[in-house]
Amino acid sequence: xxxxxxxxxGLVKPSETxxxxxTVSGGSISSSIYYWGWIRQPPGKGLxxxxxxxxxxxTYYNPSLKSRVTISVDTSKNHFSLxxxxxxxxxxxxxxxxxxxxxxxxxxxxxxxxxxxxxxxS
Amino acid sequence: xxxxxxxxxxxxxSVGDRVTITCxxxxxxxxxxxxxxxxxxxxxxxxxxxxxxxxxxVPSRFSGSGSGTEFTLTISSLQxxxxxxxxxxxxxxxxxxxxxGTKVEIK
Numbered sequence: 001x002x003x004x005x006x007x008x009x010g011l012v013k014p015s016e017t018x019x020x021x022x023t024v025s026g027g028s029i030s031s032s033i034y035y036w037g038w039i040r041q042p043p044g045k046g047l048x049x050x051x052x053x054x055x056x057x058x059t060y061y062n063p064s065l066k067s068r069v070t071i072s073v074d075t076s077k078n079h080f081s082l083x084x085x086x087x088x089x090x091x092x093x094x095x096x097x098x099x100x101x102x103x104x105x106x107x108x109x110x111x112x113x114x115x116x117x118x119x120x121x122s
Numbered sequence: 123x124x125x126x127x128x129x130x131x132x133x134x135x136s137v138g139d140r141v142t143i144t145c146x147x148x149x150x151x152x153x154x155x156x157x158x159x160x161x162x163x164x165x166x167x168x169x170x171x172x173x174x175x176x177x178x179x180v181p182s183r184f185s186g187s188g189s190g191t192e193f194t195l196t197i198s199s200l201q202x203x204x205x206x207x208x209x210x211x212x213x214x215x216x217x218x219x220x221x222x223g224t225k226v227e228i229k
Contacts, residue, residue: 037218039220046209046220046221046222046223047158047160047166047209047211047220047223048220049211049217049218049219049220052218060216060217062217062218063123063217096165096166098165101171105213105215105216106213106216106218107154107156107171107213108156108168108171108211108213109156109158109166109168109211110168110177112165112166112167113165114164114165115165
């Protein structure tokens with residue numbers, strides 16, 4: 001059974017960089033038919049796609065966040081990571097990692113991590 | 123960017139009711155649409171993909187339809203476990219978007 005687990009600090013100061021890692025177990029991150037993504041959900045609000053990576057390193061970012069987001073993959077550790085720079089209180093959210101089914105592009109999310117709350121506050 | 127608009131934002135219904143949620147895309151997305159269910163404090167769960175394909179293990183009371191710009195998620199007979207928030211998501215391009223969500227509440 002595939003499992004995804006987010007890890008990283010739960011509290012980040014304004015203007016600093018949010019860093020999270022998603023560790024994948026029960027399957028290989030190097031599979032050619034899957035992509036790996038990050039989604040966030042501010043408290044009481046809806047879902048926002050942040051970005052996606054393929055095992056080869058190809059990345060796709062939400063245009064509204066693109067200037068601040070970096071997603072990377074480490075196939076040797078079977079994990080992928082998110083960095084979001086210059087954070088503000090508006091970046092406070094539950095951050096999910098998830099697996100996309102895909103073809104020539106990423107499709108829908110079929111497995112999700114449990115989510116981790118990141119609060120931006122001094 | 124493709125915008126996804128769900129309606130209604132909140133829906134009050136009773137157990138046994140037939141429930142329909144609508145998702146509209148700002149431009150045609152063929153059938154590149156998925157539906158998710160989310161319960162409080164939990165990650166979303168995939169229900170439907172490619173507009174009408176039922177994910178394995180999802181009860182058959184859930185169904186999806188539509189193409190182009192208008193899509194619906196139908197629950198044929200609402201069960202107590204179905205009170206949750208539902209989201210649509212397009213994957214017509216490399217830039218993915220979710221709808222704003224529809225909360226299904228107990229009437």
